[in-house]
Amino acid sequence: MSDTHTGPGAPAAQAEARPPVHGYDFPNISALSKRQDMEDIRRVLQRWLSKRWGKDVVISDIVRPEAGTSNETLLFRAHRTEGGSEHASDLVLRIHPSAYQLYKEPAFAAQYQLLCALHDSRTVRVPAPVLYEEDMRWVGQPFFVMQRLAGRTPGTRPPYNPSGWLADASVRQRERLWQNAMEQLCCIHRVPAASAAFLNKPRLGATGFEQERRYWRESVAWAAAGRSVPILEDTLDWLDEHAPPNPASGLAWGDARIGNMIFDGFDVAGVIDWEQASLGGPLQDLGWWLFFDVLHSTAIGLRRLPGLGTREETLALWQSRTGLKAGGVEWYEIFAGLKLGAILIRKLRIEGNPRPGFNSNNNLFTRHLAALRGLAPPADVGY
Secondary structure, eight states, X not given: OOOOOOSOOOOSSOOOOOOOOOOTTSSOHHHHGGGSOHHHHHHHHHHHHHHHHTSOEEEEEEEOOSOOSSSEEEEEEEEEEETTEEEEEEEEEEEOOSSSOOSSSOOHHHHHHHHHHHHHHTSSOOOOEEEEEOOTTTTSSOEEEEEOOOSBOOOBTTBXXXXXXXXXXXXXXXXXXXXXXXXXXXXXXXXXXXXXXXGOOGGGOSSHHHHHHHHHHHHHHHHHTTOOOHHHHHHHXXXXXXXXXXXXXXXXXXXOSGGGEEEETTEEEEEOOOTTOBSBOHHHHHHXXXXXXXXXXXXXXXXXXXXXXXHHHHHHHHXXXXXXXXXXXXXXXXXXXXXXXXXXXXXXXXXXXXXXXXXXXSSHHHHHHHHHTTOOOOOOOOO
């Protein structure tokens, strides 16, 4: 697939929640597509792309992957004829969330705008953005299309440490993957904040760090919807009391982990899933990275794969590549646990089925969060 950014730049501002507009072939894919016939979806996308590209397009091989929880995701192939030759593009469709909204402010347009900025500057390996559509009459929500990268991701369900292609690789191959992944993480943290100024949320605070803290405090309250979640409420107080002095702001990917990287062999083909991008600062990502590294291994009783850098190696390489200091990263690891706890509360409100060991107060994320703080495992609440 060789498409580059052929569409217009991203909208200047994020379109906030709006009432769904019905029309064209069927209503609101993003709310109803799990019950929609794929043929209906294919016909709408084919009609839309033909209009946007100004030529007849045929869409085939449309599927819904297992990934794409926060934004509904579809994979498809688009065929068109140019200069007497047929061209096929493997593409990804991402739709603004509707009823299934995990984040308080999805900032959907900003995701596309960030992809454009990173791709055009060639600072970070990301899928090429193709087109953005804000007209809700097509599928009931805004959506965008980007390049589909060939490759594979380390599995997280089940985790990559006990089995799968990464577990089957040699130690040398895993070292190459880890170093390549770390290099992309460091590339993100060398991007000037001015390149992502559209992520600024001045209503939340004067700096990106302050904005991120307030956003997630509001997110906990939004997700909990009036219910008490003791572990997160106590952690919010702890974060306030132990906030780092003079914290750095700057671009943060937001969901920094190897499970959100596509690998061609053992080299990074692209960094994906930018829903949580902010100007909260690089240590936001480093804390999240370290939190997930333990979460997918020793926190659930698994042995870490040899070749994937240790905590000490990760910190040393990150500091040497970015020129930044990782002092106080423990605060950001705890902050990562708070964020994940808030996301899970929202997910439980949407999907239901809380139970012992998997509820708003006691779950995989909050148990690791409590361990980082030296606390006893949280009690079961809210099921």
